[in-house]
Amino acid sequence: MTxxxxxxxxxxxxxxxxxxxxxxxxxxxxxxxxxxxxxxxxxxxxxxIILVLITACAGPRQNIDPEPVEASGxxxxxxxxxxxxxxxxxxxxGQPDRVATVTSATSSAIVLPxxxxxxxxxxxxxxxxxxxxxxxxxxxLVVQPGQIIELNVESLLARSNYSIQ
Numbered sequence: 265m266t267x268x269x270x271x272x273x274x275x276x277x278x279x280x281x282x283x284x285x286x287x288x289x290x291x292x293x294x295x296x297x298x299x300x301x302x303x304x305x306x307x308x309x310x311x312x313i314i315l316v317l318i319t320a321c322a323g324p325r326q327n328i329d330p331e332p333v334e335a336s337g338x339x340x341x342x343x344x345x346x347x348x349x350x351x352x353x354x355x356x357x358g359q360p361d362r363v364a365t366v367t368s369a370t371s372s373a374i375v376l377p378x379x380x381x382x383x384x385x386x387x388x389x390x391x392x393x394x395x396x397x398x399x400x401x402x403x404x405l406v407v408q409p410g411q412i413i414e415l416n417v418e419s420l421l422a423r424s425n426y427s428i429q
């Protein structure tokens with residue numbers, strides 16, 4: 265026999281022997297799986313209410329407003345009325361830095377750091393439509409931290425304008 269013998273001398277059939285014996289009796293052998301405690305498929309209504317209340321009350325308790333513009337730099341509001349997307353550059357200390365790309369017929373607002381003003385606090389704003397050789401350049405602007413510059417890029421770039429608040 266291929267089975268094992270227990271300590272008391274009784275024969276313990278192997279899985280192969282059990283399968284063979286069960287097939288001869290007309291039954292198939294299926295191994296038993298360990299049973300796990302069943303979990304409810306839906307949480308009970310009171311547990312659901314408690315879960316919702318805990319999640320709702322777990323929000324932040326501090327004021328999450330952004331820092332005032334004065335402390336962090338200056339703002340740039342961009343209104344693109346051009347037919348093409350426009351790249352926006354800020355030129356400070358003779359060096360242009362691309363700060364945004366504004367999709368055609370949309371507006372965008374960004375806050376730029378104080379370092380973008382340079383040492384002299386004078387900048388130029390340059391708008392270049394993507395795929396076009398033309399550009400709009402402002403004159404030298406003296407900007408202080410906390411100020412807001414609004415740039416309107418028009419379909420005819422010569423009609424573009426700006427304002428400082």
